[in-house]
Structures are given as structure tokens and as C-alpha cells.
Amino acid sequence: QSVLTQPPSASETPGLRVTISCSGSSSNIGSNTVSWYQQLPGTAPRLLMYSDDQRPSGVPDRFSGSKSGTSASLAISGLQSEDEADYYCAAWDDSLNGYVFGTGTKVTAL
Amino acid sequence: QEQLVESGGGVAQPGKSLRLSCVASGFGFRSFAMHWVRQAPGKGLEWVAVIWYAGTNRFYADSVKGRFTISRDDSKNTLFLEMNSLRVEDTAMYYCVRDKGIWGQGTMVTVSS
Numbered sequence: 001q002s003v004l005t006q007p008p009s010a011s012e013t014p015g016l017r018v019t020i021s022c023s024g025s026s027s028n029i030g031s032n033t034v035s036w037y038q039q040l041p042g043t044a045p046r047l048l049m050y051s052d053d054q055r056p057s058g059v060p061d062r063f064s065g066s067k068s069g070t071s072a073s074l075a076i077s078g079l080q081s082e083d084e085a086d087y088y089c090a091a092w093d094d095s096l097n098g099y100v101f102g103t104g105t106k107v108t109a110l
Numbered sequence: 111q112e113q114l115v116e117s118g119g120g121v122a123q124p125g126k127s128l129r130l131s132c133v134a135s136g137f138g139f140r141s142f143a144m145h146w147v148r149q150a151p152g153k154g155l156e157w158v159a160v161i162w163y164a165g166t167n168r169f170y171a172d173s174v175k176g177r178f179t180i181s182r183d184d185s186k187n188t189l190f191l192e193m194n195s196l197r198v199e200d201t202a203m204y205y206c207v208r209d210k211g212i213w214g215q216g217t218m219v220t221v222s223s
Binding site: 001002035037039045046047050051057086088090096097098099100101103104106 | 173
């Protein structure tokens with residue numbers, strides 16, 4: 001089972017801001033960096049954010065990441081219909097000696 | 111461009127074996143840690159295994175420990191996943207992933223009698 005907890009869904013009106021939370025513990029988020037992945041319907045996931053708040057080239061700057069203590073967040077400003085996807089957080093877990101994914105959040109543009 | 115292409119998936123009976131491959135191109139494969147991640151139909155992402163650059167270390171999810179083996183051939187820019195003693199619950203799309211980077215398109219593994 002996942003050790004990183006995310007809300008199952010999040011929705012917002014296009015053009016507004018939506019935030020997704022990711023709750024972990026001292027052995028994962030509390031001591032390692034967080035990555036975020038976007039999975040559009042029917043496609044493979046892609047890296048959206050790494051090292052808590054770094055965007056790979058090609059990721060729009062309306063996506064931003066942050067971390068505080070044992071929790072992390074992904075914000076999408078100016079939500080667009082093309083942002084409708086599943087989003088997953090992830091981090092290395094020192095206790096498990098393994099990489100752990102969040103439960104996933106489905107984002108919908110109303 | 112940077113690319114990962116998986117192969118080797120298919121249908122296998124419980125208890126049997128499969129070997130997945132992932133060929134990398136467009137980047138310095140030997141410099142990166144590489145992962146296998148899987149996704150059961152309609153489910154979330156599950157990390158399977160990682161191998162550090164030069165194969166210096168390997169780690170596995172508890173669900174596959176002792177059954178799966180991750181390896182790499184840097185001379186051929188290829189990542190492998192040897193899957194033994196397959197179970198029905200191993201049915202999933204298997205993705206090859208560069209550490210903090212690109213994902214392949216996946217190869218489907220179905221375990222069924």
C-alpha cells in the first residue's frame with residue numbers, strides 16, 4: 001500500500017488555481033526530495049517536478065511545487081482543460097529502502 | 111531525443127518467468143540510476159526496483175523481493191527485469207524510468223492460467 005497520501009480528486013474552474021497535497025513521514029518526504037508525475041488519460045506518466053520545486057524543461061511555469069516538513073504540494077495556476085490528468089507524488093523512503101508513490105489525485109477542470 | 115523502449119511483456123502462467131528489456135537512447139545511460147515501475151489495470155503507480163549507475167546497488171519493493179532481479183548492460187544501453195515465480199497480482203503495465211527523468215511507453219505483463 002502507498003505510504004504517501006493524496007486526496008483522490010481535485011477540481012476547479014478553468015483559469016483558477018488548484019492545489020494537490022501529499023502527506024508522508026520523516027522517513028520519506030521529511031528527509032528526501034519529492035517528485036511529481038502527471039499521467040494523461042491512456043498515456044505513460046511523465047516527470048512534472050523534481051527536487052521538490054524544480055521543473056524539467058518543457059513543463060509550463062503554471063506548475064509549481066513546494067515542501068514543508070513531511071508534506072508536499074503541487075499547484076496548478078490558471079488551470080486548463082489539458083491539465084486534466086492523474087497526478088502522483090513520490091519520494092525515496094529511508095526505512096523501506098525503496099521509492100514510494102502517492103495514492104494519486106485525479107484533477108478535473110469543471 | 112531521449113528515449114526508453116521496453117519489450118518482453120506478454121502472457122505467462124502463474125509460477126512461470128518473463129524477462130523485460132528496456133533500451134535507452136539519446137542520453138548517457140551509464141550515468142543514471144534506472145527504475146522499473148508498474149501499474150495494474152485501473153490502479154496507481156507502484157515502484158518495483160532500482161539499480162544505481164554501474165550496478166553498484168539494487169533495491170526492490172517487498173512485493174517482488176526474492177522473485178525479481180534488476181540488472182543493466184551499460185555497453186548496450188539496456189536495462190533488464192528478470193521476473194520469476196510470477197503471480198496473478200504481478201499483472202500490470204511495466205515502465206522503465208530514468209531516475210528523475212523520462213519514462214518509456216511501457217510493456218504489458220499478464221499473468222493468468
